[in-house]
């Protein structure tokens with residue numbers, strides 16, 4: 001299969017998934033049939049391992065590898081994620097848990113990639129393209145990063161943490177003594193000039209983080225932008241091959257770029273997971289289609305797996321059926 | 333995918349963006365025959381640009397001994413084997429194989445460009461293979477051309493390609509090519525450390541900063557270029573093997589400009605692995621003692637003629653003039669001329685910035701210096 005063949009197959013798959021997302025999501029939104037509901041609790045848990053999460057119904061959300069654009073994920077490593085949601089009238093908390101045999105929490109080596117998880121909400125009216133929105137279709141992303149979590153839990157994971165035997169005698173304008181520590185020993189303005197990403201104001205280069213969740217706004221692939229205001233908190237814990245990652249934010253949107261969840265009984269959400277040891281980063285991820293989350297109302301639990309199965313069958317049909325379809329065309 | 337024309341391979345090729353050539357294109361010629369592998373170029377670049385936290389392993393400029401040296405280790409062999417068989421039509425110097433973007437493997441990898449991400453250890457031990465020749469010198473071996481036992485030094489910086497693989501692979505469009513000089517840069521604010529570019533660049537000249545967690549690359553010393561100065565690695569070279577200039581297409585060649593003159597005029601300098609399809613702009617004078625089979629793989633079928641032409645240098649005052657102007661000034665030589673046994677370099681305003689004799693004068697100093705009343709010895 002040539003590059004165009006692969007691309008065409010990916011595009012067809014993406015189109016079908018988008019259609020599945022739109023019809024299922026759209027229909028559910030229209031008919032007020034939520035996939036799953038956030039359970040009310042008087043006090044939200046702060047730990048992803050808290051037993052309070054048991055009060056929320058668990059929904060299994062199927063994930064498929066992103067194959068619509070390049071770079072694509074050619075093989076899925078995480079086929080599903082379990083989602084639970086709680087709210088206390090003020091804030092919404094969502095727990096994502098999935099199986100991952102490797103805990104990839106370091107990214108300070110050229111060949112190491114972190115694990116990650118993200119939730120996407122539409123900001124503008126209607127259902128956006130599931131591929132992070134499109135021009136005019138604004139989405140709000142909450143992106144938890146395992147390496148940020150590690151930086152918060154253990155302090156900035158510096159060169160010395162990745163390379164324990166590391167030694168370098170001097171750096172321009174450094175203070176302190178070898179092997180030195182970021183950021184304190186590199187805080188002189190002249191020393192910061194040698195940290196190009198940091199001096200350019202790149203949030204990814206910021207050694208000190210206040211939350212492991214980055215809040216972004218996006219209008220399609222390649223456009224994710226760090227929001228001026230960061231309001232999502234979270235925590236991720238890996239135990240025995242399972243990541244449990246929680247996100248929480250006030251229902252009320254703090255600004256125009258954030259999804260407003262207050263008063264909206266039904267909210268569209270989509271999920272994504274990255275496995276660092278499979279070199280998953282950026283668009284190389286697995287994602288769900290749009291699902292509906294009900295906040296603040298009684299719900300009849302629609303089995304989410306039903307829609308998941310629907311999406312999976314549609315995806316498999318296109319993916320596997322494509323070569324046959326192409327073979328039949330007289331051009332090839 | 334749009335089609336663009338690449339004169340290095342004499343044909344159109346696929347590239348994800350239409351061609352938007354810059355007003356002028358940064359380039360350099362490196363004469364591999366004169367390099368002494370002193371690594372002054374590597375050190376000057378490191379001092380200037382990569383002495384910060386997270387850049388410890390980076391060598392935006394490196395000099396490796398061929399055939400075994402490489403930074404990262406084995407980069408060339410890995411990329412060549414990923415690309416598979418590469419064929420040329422030798423009559424027309426047209427590359428008939430696939431480029432890294434056209435290769436079916438790119439799509440199979442789910443990528444825009446065929447490539448690989450080096451493992452951490454491959455970036456370490458930068459000197460492995462240094463000064464190792466292809467074999468041992470057996471008893472009875474004599475030197476002829478090409479040398480039966482050979483090695484040579486390959487000086488490598490980013491090529492500031494016309495069709496950069498790094499730029500093509502970045503889903504965030506964080507890499508850009510400057511309109512004013514063709515220099516390729518990673519936007520330090522936009523990059524999110526995905527390392528698609530590190531994987532895609534076959535020359536492995538984008539590197540991931542392990543402290544700022546975003547990617548960085550050779551910046552062609554752009555603050556110097558903007559002031560009419562040549563990059564640090566060019567001016568620091570004691571072997572005087574490098575010269576910078578603007579490169580044009582063969583049709584638009586300006587033979588008064590030193591780089592165009594060597595590439596298009598005398599055809600002695602060639603791009604490295606043109607079959608990758610990047611239209612890369614560091615041009616090498618091939619090492620004339622190395623077997624041409626090896627060099628054809630590196631520089632394409634035009635290498636035989638380049639070696640032949642280079643051998644004429646002592647009888648070609650103009651060509652000799654450009655080689656003598658290498659390392660003669662820290663300024664960017666826009667034009668050169670050879671007048672009465674001297675090579676003269678001019679800046680953009682036409683002012684003279686360098687003047688060197690084609691032949692260094694021979695000075696014989698007497699054994700006794702009457703001024704200092706000392707004897708000079710030529711040994712210590």
Ligand code: SF4
Pocket residue numbers: 366367368369370371372373374395485487568569570571572573
């Ligand atoms: S400074 Fe010049 S001679 Fe020395 S290694 Fe670099 S290119 Fe070669």
Ligand code: SF4
Pocket residue numbers: 489490491492493496497498499516532533534535536537538549610612
């Ligand atoms: S040599 Fe590599 S890093 Fe430099 S412009 Fe070309 S593809 Fe990009």
Ligand code: SF4
Pocket residue numbers: 376377378380381392393489490550551552553563564565566
């Ligand atoms: S051009 Fe400048 S930045 Fe690039 S390798 Fe040479 S010295 Fe380093």
